[in-house]
Amino acid sequence: MGLTPIQGSTRGERLATTPPGRFADPLAAAGSADALSGGVSGPTPLDIENVLSAMAALLLADRSSDERAGAAAVQSDRQQTQEALQKQMQEIEREARDTGGHGFFSCIGKLLKDVSADVTQLHIGRLPGDALSDVEACDNPKFWSDLEVGAKAVSAIAAAAATVCTAGAAGPLVVAVAVALSAAGWAVQETRWLGSASGWVGGGLALAGAAVSCGGALAASSTAAATALAQSASTTTNSTSLAQTAGAAATMTGAGATIVSAAAHLGVSGYQADDLQAQAEAQAAASSATLFAQMEQWAIDSLSEQVRSHCDAMAVLTDTIQTSNREALVAARSLSRG
């Protein structure tokens, strides 16, 4: 091999002083195509030196580029993780709003207290504002839930009272059976006594109760004309009339309570749905945060691996350059001896 002494400083020093980007094109840095391909006469030490320097420069450029890309990926993942966590927090707060609040009596008590305080202290100007804010505060899931439970209880009691008072219309037996079926359906459904089948069994019993009621109604209709004829000349007794009026009042009360209960149920289910929606969104945000955090960690791992790999490559390249230097030195000595 036609080795020639290396002129100038060592490759290590050149590497340190080589401006970045100087050897952007390894072919240009190598000096000639022969240096890379080996040529007919083989590479000279200067060619090898250029190739090694070009490799070192490329490694540095590659490392810098990889580190920038890796850092950008880590930064992006971190930002997305933060955003997802922020969204999760917002949804958790929303969830808390959709499940909290003051109960029925607390809300009504506060409203009455504020109104009475404003009236007794003659702060009439503040009365509308206080009342409005108290009413707005009543719009919470706990309030509607309490109202629903209370209205249901009132409705059930009123239904029982109405049954006792108006049993005569469709016949006591028919009414009793219908009420028993409906009550059993209600009890099964409310207590979930039969597990997942409770809903269907409860619904079936309620429908059976309705069917019996329909039978009673049919009976009442068919006998209405006959009884009307029979009663046309007479008047009902006072006690019957009173019982029927009380029964009607109880039914009316129960009907009102049912309507209130249904309206409250609308509010409660709305809040429940909002709560579940918030849970779903929080879960989605948590999943995203976990995924982005995982990606961030992996990007950091990858970046560390790249840095380590580059360092290893640079160490190997440095060793190679040193070996090449020693070879050139030996060649120079042998030439000078010769």
Added chain:
Amino acid sequence: MQVSSTTGSSFDPQLAIRAGDIGEEAAALAVQGGLQSETTENDIASSQEQIEATASSAQVQAMRAKAEEVRTAGILDGCVGMTAGALQAGSAACDVAATASASGIAAGRLRADGEWFKAAATGLEGGGKLADAFFAGSELSDDATAKAQADVADRASQAAKEAHDAASADLGVVGGALGAAAQIEQANANVNLAVAQRV
């Protein structure tokens, strides 16, 4: 063999295998195997990540579906309840009117109408309960879907993590093999240097 200036990043396993040096061949095979294994593990990690993302999305979808069903069931229940209440009130009004009616025929008809109202209200409530049962079943199904998808997502996450760790370990193997190859190259270069010094 000829001393080359192979570096960690420019080491070509194929060239090394053809070169005939046993040490370099072993290192080259280790590098090849490690790189292939790392690629495979990375592919596994990516696919498991995809599965995790899909399962998480399905879980959230099931939760959203349940929320919508609860809302729909609530609206239906509310409407049914209010209608049933109105029918009950109608029934009570019929009873009151019947009691107040002077005519026996009219009273009988009013009572019959009241009974019909009552029956309709009860029937409506029963239908509402059946609808409730349907929605409750659907909600249970959504819960089960959400839980199953959450389990899938957890398993996929674990598998992705394991694949990532395996890929890192493979990279370590590749690094070690590259280091070994570099040492072999260095040793060969030293031998050549010693020969040159003797000459």
